Amino acid sequence: MTETAIQGIITGVLMGMIYALIALGISIIFGVMNVVNFAHGDFVMFSMYLSYVLGTALVWDAVQTPLLTFPILLIFGLIVYYLIIDRTLRQLYVVQLAATVGLQIMMRAAALVIWRGQPRALQYSFIQGNFEIFGFQVLTSRFVAAVISLIFIAAVAYFMNKTWAGAAMRAASDDLDAATLMGVNYHRTYALTFALGSALTAIAGGLLMSFQQTDPVGGIRFGFLSWCVLALAGLGSIPGLIAAGAIVGVAESLQVTFFNPQGRLLAVYAIFILVLWLKPRGLFGRK
Amino acid sequence: MDTTSMLQVSNLTVQFGSLKAVNNVSFEIQRGEIFALIGPNGAGKTTAFNAISGLLFPQAGQIVFKGTDITKLMPHKRCKLGMARTFQVVRAFNYMTVEDVVRVGAYNRQGEDTVAAKVDQMIELCGLGEVRQRVCGDLGLATLRRVELARALATEPELLLLDESGAGLNTAELASFMDLLRKINREQNITLCIVEHLMQMVMGLSQRIVVLDSGEVIATGTPHEISNNQKVIEAYLGKRVTQC
Amino acid sequence: MKRPKLLNSKNIAILVVLAIAIVLPLFLRTNQYVLFLATTVLLYAVLASAWNIIGGMAGQLDLGAAAYVGLGAFTTGTLLIRFNLTPWVGMFIGALLAMGIATLIGIPLFGFKVKEVWYALSSSALVEVFRAIFMMWNKVGGPTERYLPFSAEGPRSWYLMRFNTYVPYFYIMLALLVVVFIINHRIRYSKLGYSLLALGEDEDAVEVLGVDSRLCKLKALMIYSFVAGLVGGVYGCIYGYLHPSFFSTDMSLEVVILGIVGGMGVTYGPLLAAIFLVSFREYLRASLSGMFPGKGLEGLYLMVYALILIVVALFQPRGIAPLIKRGFLKLKSFVGVK
Numbered sequence: 001m002t003e004t005a006i007q008g009i010i011t012g013v014l015m016g017m018i019y020a021l022i023a024l025g026i027s028i029i030f031g032v033m034n035v036v037n038f039a040h041g042d043f044v045m046f047s048m049y050l051s052y053v054l055g056t057a058l059v060w061d062a063v064q065t066p067l068l069t070f071p072i073l074l075i076f077g078l079i080v081y082y083l084i085i086d087r088t089l090r091q092l093y094v095v096q097l098a099a100t101v102g103l104q105i106m107m108r109a110a111a112l113v114i115w116r117g118q119p120r121a122l123q124y125s126f127i128q129g130n131f132e133i134f135g136f137q138v139l140t141s142r143f144v145a146a147v148i149s150l151i152f153i154a155a156v157a158y159f160m161n162k163t164w165a166g167a168a169m170r171a172a173s174d175d176l177d178a179a180t181l182m183g184v185n186y187h188r189t190y191a192l193t194f195a196l197g198s199a200l201t202a203i204a205g206g207l208l209m210s211f212q213q214t215d216p217v218g219g220i221r222f223g224f225l226s227w228c229v230l231a232l233a234g235l236g237s238i239p240g241l242i243a244a245g246a247i248v249g250v251a252e253s254l255q256v257t258f259f260n261p262q263g264r265l266l267a268v269y270a271i272f273i274l275v276l277w278l279k280p281r282g283l284f285g286r287k
Numbered sequence: 288m289d290t291t292s293m294l295q296v297s298n299l300t301v302q303f304g305s306l307k308a309v310n311n312v313s314f315e316i317q318r319g320e321i322f323a324l325i326g327p328n329g330a331g332k333t334t335a336f337n338a339i340s341g342l343l344f345p346q347a348g349q350i351v352f353k354g355t356d357i358t359k360l361m362p363h364k365r366c367k368l369g370m371a372r373t374f375q376v377v378r379a380f381n382y383m384t385v386e387d388v389v390r391v392g393a394y395n396r397q398g399e400d401t402v403a404a405k406v407d408q409m410i411e412l413c414g415l416g417e418v419r420q421r422v423c424g425d426l427g428l429a430t431l432r433r434v435e436l437a438r439a440l441a442t443e444p445e446l447l448l449l450d451e452s453g454a455g456l457n458t459a460e461l462a463s464f465m466d467l468l469r470k471i472n473r474e475q476n477i478t479l480c481i482v483e484h485l486m487q488m489v490m491g492l493s494q495r496i497v498v499l500d501s502g503e504v505i506a507t508g509t510p511h512e513i514s515n516n517q518k519v520i521e522a523y524l525g526k527r528v529t530q531c
Numbered sequence: 532m533k534r535p536k537l538l539n540s541k542n543i544a545i546l547v548v549l550a551i552a553i554v555l556p557l558f559l560r561t562n563q564y565v566l567f568l569a570t571t572v573l574l575y576a577v578l579a580s581a582w583n584i585i586g587g588m589a590g591q592l593d594l595g596a597a598a599y600v601g602l603g604a605f606t607t608g609t610l611l612i613r614f615n616l617t618p619w620v621g622m623f624i625g626a627l628l629a630m631g632i633a634t635l636i637g638i639p640l641f642g643f644k645v646k647e648v649w650y651a652l653s654s655s656a657l658v659e660v661f662r663a664i665f666m667m668w669n670k671v672g673g674p675t676e677r678y679l680p681f682s683a684e685g686p687r688s689w690y691l692m693r694f695n696t697y698v699p700y701f702y703i704m705l706a707l708l709v710v711v712f713i714i715n716h717r718i719r720y721s722k723l724g725y726s727l728l729a730l731g732e733d734e735d736a737v738e739v740l741g742v743d744s745r746l747c748k749l750k751a752l753m754i755y756s757f758v759a760g761l762v763g764g765v766y767g768c769i770y771g772y773l774h775p776s777f778f779s780t781d782m783s784l785e786v787v788i789l790g791i792v793g794g795m796g797v798t799y800g801p802l803l804a805a806i807f808l809v810s811f812r813e814y815l816r817a818s819l820s821g822m823f824p825g826k827g828l829e830g831l832y833l834m835v836y837a838l839i840l841i842v843v844a845l846f847q848p849r850g851i852a853p854l855i856k857r858g859f860l861k862l863k864s865f866v867g868v869k
Binding site for chain 3: 038084096102105227265266272
């Protein structure tokens with residue numbers, strides 16, 4: 001019983017690091033631009049399919065595929081920004097949200113049409129097997145994925161804090177008018193932010209493909225999980241994001257281990273609702 | 288209870304994280320007067336305003352409106368008690384027509400059968416007759432300031448809080464806006480509290496002034512006293528002069 | 532502006548449409564497929580019109596329509612199966628239950644100022660959560676379909692609200708649509724309507740005008756969930772079984788799309804959108820099922836839907852209703868009617 005629980009917690013924490021990485025993308029976009037990309041989870045799903053296609057075609061390992069999918073998602077993010085997001089910035093909030101809901105449906109539908117709704121998985125992986133810590137089994141691929149996620153979270157944090165582009169993003173988030181006056185072109189900054197936030201899903205997608213399969217509806221799940229992480233973490237705190245990722249990952253993993261796997265989102269939803277109720281607006285961040 | 292007192296703010300403190308945007312501020316607004324709250328950028332004027340109108344809750348202090356403690360009251364209940372406000376950045380409802388916007392405010396005290404008359408009255412008072420069917424998103428700033436004023440007045444307040452409502456208006460627009468405010472104050476006996484940047488408007492309108500700097504009160508008095516106060520000149524006027 | 536009189540030229544047009552709708556089944560009696568399509572169009576129009584109150588007026592992106600539809604269907608159906616209670620009564624109990632649950636969720640949600648994306652997420656998660664609950668709850672739901680009792684003829688058929696033709700369902704939905712239209716119209720030109728429209732744009736600004744935004748949103752949510760629950764009760768009878776797949780994210784999304792494409796805050800917008808889009812979807816389903824076997828088909832119509840939603844959001848954020856209105860006015864001046 002306890003052993004199963006600890007096993008579940010380990011799996012959950014490792015998984016949670018990937019959720020944190022996905023949520024970081026949302027967090028950057030939401031924090032800087034105050035734009036909600038409802039389709040973010042579907043970006044992950046899309047990245048996973050891309051990883052599958054490239055991994056199969058080039059006989060690459062899943063964790064290698066982000067080398068190609070990252071730039072692809074970066075460009076995809078730019079296209080989406082200029083085609084949709086940039087035009088809805090001054091719209092009514094519902095309409096802005098609805099546009100990205102449209103994008104979400106579009107991507108899911110595209111996956112349904114292209115891959116006939118069938119789950120796909122990669123066969124090749126040089127990260128095989130598992131290792132043991134204190135008698136508990138840890139899947140090597142999950143462990144590697146978690147470590148890589150943490151590295152990228154740290155890298156993005158560094159980028160945001162230490163580079164000029166990062167400073168421009170933060171300036172744009174603090175005061176749009178002032179930032180514009182100081183020569184920050186907010187359209188370009190926003191585009192960069194959106195593209196970066198989107199491209200992070202490429203890494204998450206590649207990592208997920210190393211031990212999971214992908215299916216079109218998975219996007220909704222990833223989206224919800226990562227928004228839940230963000231709700232827990234609030235904006236702007238990297239350690240908070242990692243902790244929140246772990247909590248959500250563990251909740252999901254324990255639900256699957258001990259209760260009905262059908263309701264894998266129930267525990268997460270419970271946390272989400274509790275957070276929404278108990279953490280009023282101030283704690284969501286600066287807004 | 289002091290019947291001449293409209294609003295009493297005592298020891299108001301509002302904190303954002305470690306920053307004290309408003310620190311231990313006290314002042315009192317008398318019934319019927321035009322009162323001004325001034326100070327340089329970031330002095331905490333708008334924050335104080337938000338606390339008074341209920342859009343944020345202070346960490347410490349008390350706000351008493353007409354003898355009732357309203358410190359923890361929801362904004363809409365404060366409005367029911369007789370308080371209304373406008374916003375620094377105009378927050379009209381862009382997709383609604385002028386008369387519909389005013390109507391939202393008028394419902395505060397009017398039922399379905401009398402609301403239309405109230406709307407007509409307010410639209411006439413604020414000179415919005417020509418644009419009443421227009422959608423707010425199509426209107427210019429000067430008109431929108433009047434729309435905001437009209438919808439606030441439609442709630443039939445006793446105390447009206449005006450947040451930088453002269454900002455962005457040209458000289459002619461400002462003069463007519465000030466006339467309108469004087470008229471409201473005199474004829475409808477509505478107490479006005481204005482937060483202002485524009486010295487022209489403050490000095491021309493107000494009877495008493497409180498000066499804020501970095502969240503604290505640094506001076507209180509009549510326009511004449513304030514303009515000769517050394518502290519104020521240093522903290523506020525002086526800064527502006529050197530800026531230019 | 533006073534509430535427009537119920538009998539002006541516009542509403543006469545509506546009455547004409549209504550009259551056509553009433554006699555429509557007489558001509559289509561034999562064509563069950565078209566009748567089913569018409570019923571589906573009306574069903575979605577009812578849902579989208581109800582959504583218009585919370586989404587179009589109050590500006591809350593509610594993605595939970597299917598949660599209330601599912602609750603209504605399961606309550607009505609279970610009452611029929613277990614207690615032999617007629618759906619004519621059961622649907623109201625189901626609607627009350629849906630409204631009750633919506634209220635229980637809504638009070639803390641609105642109370643703590645949960646809005647915008649957080650509201651959208653929480654409502655969309657609601658659908659998934661109820662599906663999971665009903666999937667696991669074997670006494671009422673479970674992964675296998677539960678069939679409702681059926682009787683082909685006579686009063687028993689009416690008691691069970693189960694018919695071998697779509698005509699009665701068509702009229703039930705039509706009646707619901709008329710009721711929802713009247714509710715919409717009354718709210719739109721009342722204190723609640725003006726307050727909702729304003730708070731949909733700026734909640735703080737409306738609060739300082741003496742509007743209790745939480746209460747207004749809660750009222751909107753209650754009306755909306757009640758109607759959706761009512762529709763759910765009939766929905767179960769139309770399909771003749773209960774299944775957790777009734778809690779469908781796609782249905783919720785479709786309702787939102789119809790609401791936005793039709794025109795937010797416009798009473799008749801969702802009906803127009805439903806007529807065009809739902810028929811189009813069914814047309815695609817019918818004509819392309821041979822070409823694209825399997826799940827790909829579902830993707831195709833979703834893609835078209837999504838494209839329309841994005842295009843409308845970008846270029847016609849007020850929906851197609853204003854376009855139709857302009858066209859109507861042009862037609863009027865063309866015909867020469869004043």
